[in-house]
Every structure is written in C-alpha cells, then in structure tokens.
Amino acid sequence: MLEDSPLLVVQDLCVSFQTRRGLVKAVDHLSFHLKKGEVLGVVGESGSGKSVSMMSVLGLIADANAKIEGSIVFRGEELIGLSGRRLRALRGSDIAMIFQDPMTALTPVYTIGWQIIEQIQAHQPQPRAKARERARALLAEVGMPNPDAQLDRFPHQLSGGMRQRAVIAMALALRPALLIADEPTTALDVTVQAQILDVIDHMRKTLGSAVILITHDMGVVAEMADRVMVMYAGRGVELAGASDLFEDPWHPYTWALLGSIPPLEGARPRRLLSIPGSPPSLIDLPRGCAFAPRCPSRFDACERRPELSSGDVHQAACFLDQAGRMRNKAIASENGVHPA
Numbered sequence: 001m002l003e004d005s006p007l008l009v010v011q012d013l014c015v016s017f018q019t020r021r022g023l024v025k026a027v028d029h030l031s032f033h034l035k036k037g038e039v040l041g042v043v044g045e046s047g048s049g050k051s052v053s054m055m056s057v058l059g060l061i062a063d064a065n066a067k068i069e070g071s072i073v074f075r076g077e078e079l080i081g082l083s084g085r086r087l088r089a090l091r092g093s094d095i096a097m098i099f100q101d102p103m104t105a106l107t108p109v110y111t112i113g114w115q116i117i118e119q120i121q122a123h124q125p126q127p128r129a130k131a132r133e134r135a136r137a138l139l140a141e142v143g144m145p146n147p148d149a150q151l152d153r154f155p156h157q158l159s160g161g162m163r164q165r166a167v168i169a170m171a172l173a174l175r176p177a178l179l180i181a182d183e184p185t186t187a188l189d190v191t192v193q194a195q196i197l198d199v200i201d202h203m204r205k206t207l208g209s210a211v212i213l214i215t216h217d218m219g220v221v222a223e224m225a226d227r228v229m230v231m232y233a234g235r236g237v238e239l240a241g242a243s244d245l246f247e248d249p250w251h252p253y254t255w256a257l258l259g260s261i262p263p264l265e266g267a268r269p270r271r272l273l274s275i276p277g278s279p280p281s282l283i284d285l286p287r288g289c290a291f292a293p294r295c296p297s298r299f300d301a302c303e304r305r306p307e308l309s310s311g312d313v314h315q316a317a318c319f320l321d322q323a324g325r326m327r328n329k330a331i332a333s334e335n336g337v338h339p340a
C-alpha cells in the first residue's frame, strides 16, 4: 500500500439503535478519511454522534439492537463485519483508544504496572523484568511522577490525570497507527489537560500515529488538529483544514458553534456554550437539512438533504453558495452568532 494512501476511510457509515420509542439514527451516512500522522478534530454538540461513530471504528458498539452499515476500511481492511477476534487483535495492536474516563480502560483489581506489562507482553513477548523496565520508561515518557512507585499502585490510588497518563502509556506500548481519543482531557484540570495533550502530540510525532480527537474544546482543536469534522445530528456538516475552519467557516451551524465561544486569544470557556434551539430528535429527523429548524439562513432548497462532497477540499453540507454564505454570515455576525 502507498505511504500516502489513507489510513482510514469511512464511507456512508450509518449506526442506528432499535428502541421502544423508535429507530434512533445516531450516525447517518457519515464519510471521512484520515491519513497517516494526521490529527482529525471531531466537534459537535452533545448527542451529535461523535462517540458512536468512533466506537464503530473500534468495533465497540456492543448493543444487540444496534445496526451498523456502510464501510470502514483501515489499512485496506474492511472492519464492518469483521470477526470479534480480529477486531480485538486490531485493538490490541494497531488501534488504541483513550476515553474521558480512564477507568474504562483500566481494571480496578490489577496494579498499573501489571496492566502495562500485560499490554507490552501481548504486543512483544519478552521477559517480565524487561517488560517492567519498559513499562517504567513508558510512564516516565508520559510524565508520570515517580514512575517506579506508580507501577505497584492500583488505579484507585492515582489521581484522574495520573490514570489518564497510565492509559496513554498503555496505548504507547502498542505503538498504534491510529489513536482514538474521546474527550481525553475533559475531566482534568487545565494544567494536566495541557500535559496530556503534549503527550498525545509527542505520540503522533515520534510514532507517526494518526489521531481522531473528539473534543468540546475549540481551543484544543485549534492547537492540535490538522483537519476538523463538524458533526450535527449524526451527520458530518463541515470538513476543513483547522485554520480554514477558524478563518472562514462555511456552515451556519459552525458559525453558531464558533460564535458561541469568545476569540481563541484571551480567556475562553473550556466547553462550547449552547446554541439557541435544540438538536432534532434522532428518531424523527427533518427530511431535508437537519439544521434547518435552527438555521436563520434557511431557504427553499433546504427542504432537500445537503450532502458533503468527497475529497480533501474544504466542504460543507449546505446549499448556500459563496455569495449566500458571505451575505448570511454578515447577518449572523450582526446578530452575534459569528465571531467578529
């Protein structure tokens, strides 16, 4: 396979859950790709399908009422329909994950050292003493204070930031080609957050790992991401290079999303603020553009469903052309829903 061919290609991914209230369309024809070493920031309001879509990549949707359709190709291998065994093997080697709550990845009854050593030995069989030394080195690499002593501690004896470091050390042990980080720093204070982001960045630089970084924090996106995917109601609504997105967002939802935080310089809240109105029910999505009920720029064409085009270029699932965007953005800016 060519070096510059995409590491991950997600095409028309649909994830739905059959519930007593009806069919919840959590992810609706989502397509994106990721290159080696690239960081893709994924943003959107709560419930927009960020976690469900990325859990699908990992084969971690365990709900028996879930239906997953479309295509997820990782290094040329189709992941949808893959056996549980093969998926577990991939998760144990090429794809690593970090979640908001590090306890998701840690087992409470084993020491941190035991868990990292298991990971190292599963990946590269070697004598236990050597694996322990490697585990110590990994903890030091992720900035764990006093790594020797931490090896013999249980997860509940560590702070949240230290646990997240331990999880990242386990991920580093795999030398993954793809790291999926779902709100990895949300539960941590700002100083620890910055340290954890540094470690993820270090991982990307030293190992060339690609990273999917789900976050509510646009400051984190601006700092870390090469490209950004904005999600709304289970759909991708805008895909762009990070600087393009901040300089010239195309989708009215992105204007609102960016307008809901102050400029990136100076004080900013850690989470996005809310946008007027609420997201649509995923059981009864609007026929056309899902953002239409909240969109001040909607017009007749929006009765149809806008799609994202494919490719690397800046794109938005919106019927506004460039002139329409400029006109409506100026109005939105006057109304205070777009950064000045």
Ligand SMILES: Nc1ncnc2c1ncn2[C@@H]1O[C@H](COP(=O)(O)OP(=O)(O)OP(=O)(O)O)[C@@H](O)[C@H]1O
Pocket (backbone or CB within 6 Å): 017, 019, 024, 026, 044, 045, 046, 047, 048, 049, 050, 051, 052, 053, 063, 282
């Ligand atoms: N097992 C399930 N059964 C039914 N609905 C589900 C299930 N899992 C997730 N959902 C729904 O799918 C939608 C997308 O959820 P998801 O967790 O991906 O959102 P998110 O964008 O990660 O939000 P947050 O920012 O709060 O983490 C939500 O409406 C959620 O309620």
Ligand code: SF4
Pocket (backbone or CB within 6 Å): 251, 252, 253, 289, 290, 291, 292, 293, 295, 296, 297, 298, 299, 301, 302, 306, 317, 318, 319, 320
């Ligand atoms: S397609 Fe129409 S309703 Fe949807 S975001 Fe664009 S202008 Fe607004």
Ligand SMILES: [Mg+2]
Pocket (backbone or CB within 6 Å): 050, 051, 052, 182
């Ligand atoms: Mg989530």
